[in-house]
Amino acid sequence: MPQRKKPHVVVTRRLPGAIETRMRELFDTRLNIDDAPMSREALTEAVGQADVLVPTLTDTIDAALIEKAGPALRLIANFGTGVDHIDVEAALARGITVTNTPGVLTEDTADMTMALILAVARRIAEGARVIPDDVEWAGWSPTWMLGHRITGKRLGIVGMGRIGTAVARRAKAFGLSIHYHNRRRVAPSLEEELDSTYWDSLDQMLARMDIVSVNCPHTPATYHLLSARHLKLMKPEAIIVNTARGEIIDEGAMVRQIEQGALAGAGLDVFEHEPAVNPRLVKLARAGKVVLLPHMGSATVEGRIDMGEKVIVNIRTFHDGHRPPDRVLPSML
Incomplete structure (x- = not known):
């Protein structure tokens, strides 16, 4: 049986090394090695090419950006609990699922x-x-x-x-x-x-x-x-x-x-x-x-790894054709 194609995953910020390594093993992953926030142009390119986008709270994923998403983008797997930087309704209207990482922080x-x-x-x-x-x-x-x-x-x-x-x-x-x-x-x-x-x-x-x-x-x-x-x-x-x-x-x-x-x-x-x-x-x-304090509330090694593991589970579950465990709907906000 031919092996299924790995999803193309774009990660917008640098994540813990263990998480990045695992994501490279499991998916066709493009990492942000420099850890500088992506420009609007870079985000536009990412949503145009990716199957899965992994943003963080520093990325504004609004309706205008989602409108430019390519046909392959079907999952926005947020690295974080809050999704106030993502227009969840606009994503849903385009048939794009949004997930987050609740509970670990x-x-x-x-x-x-x-x-x-x-x-x-x-x-x-x-x-x-x-x-x-x-x-x-x-x-x-x-x-x-x-x-x-x-x-x-x-x-x-x-x-x-x-x-x-x-x-x-x-x-x-x-x-x-x-x-x-x-x-x-x-x-x-x-x-x-x-x-x-x-x-x-x-x-x-x-x-x-x-x-x-x-x-x-x-x-x-x-x-x-x-x-x-x-x-x-x-x-x-x-x-x-x-x-x-x-x-x-x-x-x-x-x-x-x-x-x-x-x-x-x-x-x-x-x-x-x-x-x-x-x-x-x-x-x-x-x-x-x-x-x-400079937004340090969730800044622990353990917390960041737990967040990354949840992102991976959400991507794998979605790619396997199932509903991801941490799906976010507008009615939940």
């Missing part, structure tokens, strides 16, 4: 969320700069570099999915009181496990929280979910942490709130216009008001 992102909560509340980033930067330090003092205890504080989680739940479990172990706002209330057994309080009104929850963690996906419905009006409801001593997507918060309004002392601070791993970062946020970071 849950623990890593939850770890980073807790790290940012601690970093902002306890001024860890400021303290870490003192000795390496040769800042004059006279030794321990009763009133120097005082932060805030997180035990006993109220944490409001916006989005109680996999990551939000993982954050809640960690936060409960730190002695935080768990509150959450979600499209749907979670199972009673989970609420009991976390001793959590559900708020169907985001307004009501925000006004009462000491810490707010953003853990919902970015969709048209969640764009600027934390708007200027919502941010003004928060207590002036409250802090906000975002490890989801920058577009969920009105970043300009948040900056103004912190500059005016109407919010105590923020811990951000994502930005509304990344990779560009608002210069006013950088200024606030230098003043110790915010902690800024």
